[in-house]
Amino acid sequence: MRVGFIGAGRMGAPMVSRLVAAGHHVTALGRSSEKCEALTELGATAAFDQATVADGADVVIVCVFTDEQVREICVEADLTATMRPGSVLVVHTTGSPHTAEQVASLAAPRHVDVIDAPVSGGPHDIAAAQLTVFAGGTDRAVAHARPVLESYAEPVLHVGPLGAGQRVKLINNTLFAAQIGLVAEGVRLGSRLGIDEPTLLKALVNGSAGSRALSGIAATGSADAFITRVGEFIGKDVAVVRSTAADLDTDLGLLDTVVDAGLR
Template sequence: MSGIRTGFVGIGSQGEPMARRMMQRFPLTVWARRPEACAALAQAGAQVAGSLEALGQGCDHVGLCVVNDADVLEVCARLVPAMRPGSLLALHSTVLPQTAEAVERLCTESGVAMVDAPVSGGAPGAEAGTMTVMCGGAEAAFAQARPVFESFGRLIVLLGAAGAGQKAKIVNNALMAANMGLAQAALQAGEALGVERGALAELVAASSGRSFGFEVYARIPEPRAFEHGARMLLKDTELLAQILPGSQDSATLVETARPFLHLATAT
């Protein structure tokens, strides 16, 4: 086991298996607002910190995977000042690029390296160690973080300065949502023409119209069955709408994704 002391904050459906993969190679400390969220990792051998500050003080590398911009800024305001100079914060949450830039500035003030590193692959990818890690930050920080990222990631790419990883992740997720919306329209068109849905789904999956979004949509009985995933994709699609330039061409992805997402999340 490597001597890099790692920490993780954000023990959710994606963060928990990422942390488990890290723990296979590195000593791991975790913290959560709800102590019960750490119970399974503690039983597997992770240390549980008494506070965010204690976790920051004791780790060389901290992964952060909380849900939204406000949570990221709240956690970092406490965590980063407690981290030792020379340690590193990896921001795995999907947030606005300017939030990632603000976290990097906070880290710089404390002498802490930072990599903006949202991921793709979900819990199955984390469990298998096959996630895609979309990175933004300085080359030296990227090199420092990479050994830990390799515990759960297969494709690990440096895309530019802090915020670049967020931009890539937001575009990727909006494309996934748009593909699911087009899959819905395609299957509805097939049904209107009298083509059996299951047979059409099997055919497209083996043909030129296939996409991961189509495969996911074809497995669900109706849009509301994808409600949890759709809420996360809707959040990311709205982040893209906030940062896109104001041209109609650049808004096409957002407008294609929204109808399906609103249908899947309708109350």
Template sequence: MRVGFIGLGSQGAPMARRIVDAGHETTLWARRPATLVPFADTPARRAASPADLAAASDLVCVCVVDDADVEEVLTGGHGVLAGLRRGGVVAVHSTVHPDTCRRLADRARSHGVTLIDAPVSGGGPAAAEGRLVVMAGGEPGTVAYCRPVFATYADPVVHMGPLGTGQLAKLLNNVLFTANLATAADTLALGRDLAIDPAALARVLAHGSAAGFALDRVAAAGGTLDRFAGHAGPLLRKDVRLLTDVTEAAGAAPDIVLTAAGAALARMNGQGTTDDGRRPAQDRR
């Protein structure tokens, strides 16, 4: 299969490298030429535009930041849909609103192209080791068609259901992770209030029934969420907002997870802790 890959960031680059190393004829495009430099020693082809990339591909994987970026690379004047052959497939690995995928799928269909949503989770190290998780939404036959490529960087690859369900699963994953950041940071702060060394407590929790990825990330960041504010904070805030929009539109009523996620975002925004990472006295109860 000829594969085009757009979005060579910290997660996308190792995904693309796995595709190349698996022997697929691969074409790359990036806004920033510097992100292509690590592929100079590979057989991957560089495209002049998303349309040029699409013309050389059967499957185009898109792993850019947000809804606007996905729409631009697909539907712009030199976008993917201007170059992809009829019968081609687009896989959206970005985390976006399910309605964005549905709207773009309609646009793709008018070009004779099929679009599926296939967001991923695990981060760059997991991508490099081939152990991302792919949450795919779309027609079963199309997901099956893409599976050999997805399997180069992901295990498992899970078909969630119709178009949009992959995005819903990813948003739920990210909101739960955000909520877990809040509870992990609050637990370590509570331990500090009780005169327990946070590093020692984190080590114990990591080997007990409270162990988890969020706890590991918070402990590695010194027990607070301050280090998340710069890069992860805006992305998590985007995903919490998207899931909030989805739940409101569906009339769903989450009771705990969005509240806890909101608490984590508040802490990343400099609210809810003192300079030493302790909770303000009025919140210690």
């Protein structure tokens, strides 16, 4: 397929590499000559503007860091206005379901489908084609984009209509932050009980308290070091889920307190 790509950074660059390796023709946005050169080395065609990226593409992927950047690209710069009818826009950025719905309202009269498709995993998962995608959208749109997404993701989970992907991802990250908070509190308890942190972490990963969060903390060496490494990403997503919950007239309940322990 012809794939347009915006956001070839820490997560996006390995996606571009996998797409090219899978045989897709990729045109990616590079806003500087250095970035364009890096994209060319990955096997993609580099473009300086998003209209060129979208021109003739079957699927356009947006993988930027913040929800605000998604709105700048897809709403203010009106990305879908340059996409062809029948194509699909995939938004990997974790953000508000309302943003996906706003983008879709612009895209619908142009016969462009939108999928909110936040991801779980990191660059190493992309390289191994084992990234998890939570996709929200119509059956047709997800089926159309699936061969592209499966270049770097397994599983690609269709979790419901537009916006469902963001809701599932935000819950996922809230639970992950809560698990980090629980481990951090466990480490503090261990200190008070005279158990040093490395010994405690090594023991717990082999017990019923084991989790992906605990394994990540143990591999990093300490709860504080792990929180420092992932805090920016998790903190951003937790802020979005709190805002989204407030918009829906609800809150995080008991998770709120535990999440705060994992973001200190």
